[in-house]
Amino acid sequence: MKNQVPVVFLSWVEDPLLEATKYLKLLQKHSPDSLETHLLSFNVNMRKKKILLALQAVKQLLRLDAESADSHRCLVRFFHTVGTMTAPVTDTEKLVWSVLEAERPLISQLHEKSLTEANMIFFEKHEDSLMHRAAVAEMLSVLEPNKKLEAVKLIEDSTNDPAPTNGALGPVNEWKLKDCIAVHKLLVEVLNDPDAALRWKLRCAQYFPCSTYFEGKCSSAASNSVYGQIAKSPENGGSNHSDGGEIADFVESNGKLETFKDLTIRT
Structure with a gap:
């Protein structure tokens, strides 16, 4: 307009x-x-x-x-x-x-209790939770700026355990995409550790292969990701290789565009 x-x-x-x-x-x-x-x-x-x-x-x-x-x-x-x-x-x-x-x-x-003591007591109560670990790590970096490496380790030592499936097909892990994105931003913007942020991104790309944020191998951003570069590499067979990964398998299993050219619908 x-x-x-x-x-x-x-x-x-x-x-x-x-x-x-x-x-x-x-x-x-x-x-x-x-x-x-x-x-x-x-x-x-x-x-x-x-x-x-x-x-x-x-x-x-x-x-x-x-x-x-x-x-x-x-x-x-x-x-x-x-x-x-x-x-x-x-x-x-x-x-x-x-x-x-x-x-x-x-x-x-x-x-x-001191704030540092209260922070560690909170960690001990919630060490199995990703977001609680992230909160403790962030506060550790605030209370003791010289311990940023220790704060990063608190996050990286988190484990993504299987969650109850309630009848769902296939394995389901506890971590949620939005929480993993929040942790990545924490590593980049607050803890200011680009190496740790990259490690986290690669790790989460495996948990969320369809995530464009983490450039998972099944996402629309895959061509620009680490996975995409591997798939394109000639020494890895290129994108047309018969064993080119899940994306190639998905395309192959759904047929080729050429097969639809002569398709007619009878009424």
Whole structure:
């Protein structure tokens, strides 16, 4: 359309934080018991430096699901940030500080524990979960930046065990595609380890062969992936080789286009 507004302008706002706050108020009104509501509240209020409102969000997260990876991440990040703040000067800052000092001992996860201890206790409780391992690894890198290699190892040591099939045909593993993508982004954007990210991508391409994100061998992105390059390589027989892999087998089993040229339908 001639007068159509470009999408980039539709998605752009002058004050994203203000718009996020408006959206948050709607969520708090209509979805007060949703974990996502309080995750947004935590992130918005931390950005706005509304410390007590962020604390309230953390407490709500713990109330709804104290064992959630996201709840743990927000809890540790909050008190780590608070711990790095400068000493209070104004009366308002002193009041906020006194509230924080009174509230921390009431949180069982942190009672008489350092943040590092609380992080490792959480890991021991949830070491079989990929997303919990990822949360612990991320917080380890926040609490002790010199231990990023150890944080990466926590993720790479995860095992994708078979999940209950409930009658499904074939093996089914526990890991979900969206979680594996989130872990890959964590390795790239937070832990900043491109080698580990590449290893993770190759590993997940095997678990999700149809994933375009991981460029699995059955995906539309396969031609640009490691698998695609192997399939194209002459020394591996090329893409027309009779044993060229699952994709070639799939095409072969469904016939060739030429066989349809002389097809007629009688009525």
